[in-house]
Amino acid sequence: MYLVLTSKPGQFRTEIGAGLLPVESYDYIFCGRTKARFVIAELTGELAATRVRVVDESGEPSVNLVPAKFLESFDSVADARRALEDLTSFGSIDTALVRA
Numbered sequence: 001m002y003l004v005l006t007s008k009p010g011q012f013r014t015e016i017g018a019g020l021l022p023v024e025s026y027d028y029i030f031c032g033r034t035k036a037r038f039v040i041a042e043l044t045g046e047l048a049a050t051r052v053r054v055v056d057e058s059g060e061p062s063v064n065l066v067p068a069k070f071l072e073s074f075d076s077v078a079d080a081r082r083a084l085e086d087l088t089s090f091g092s093i094d095t096a097l098v099r100a
Contacts, residue, residue, distance in 0.1 A: 003043060014039070020041040031093070
């Protein structure tokens with residue numbers, strides 16, 4: 001099972017922790033500017049026990065531990081990649097996913 005973790009510089013970042021293994025990373029470029037980083041991570045632990053650490057960077061730093069079971073999951077890396085492509089494509093608007 002795979003998850004897509006998102007970080008937006010200056011807003012929030014997600015951190016890989018126990019039970020997750022990073023597989024691929026992509027920078028999301030919108031009109032020439034990097035807007036986000038996506039990490040496709042393999043779930044190596046139990047879904048119910050795995051937490052994703054989300055750190056708020058927009059003001060006073062705060063940390064949330066989000067249970068992985070609340071995140072969308074995918075059966076394969078290819079499925080997660082397709083979901084990212086769908087999420088980041090907007091017709092003729094200049095967008096790109098660049099492997100990091």
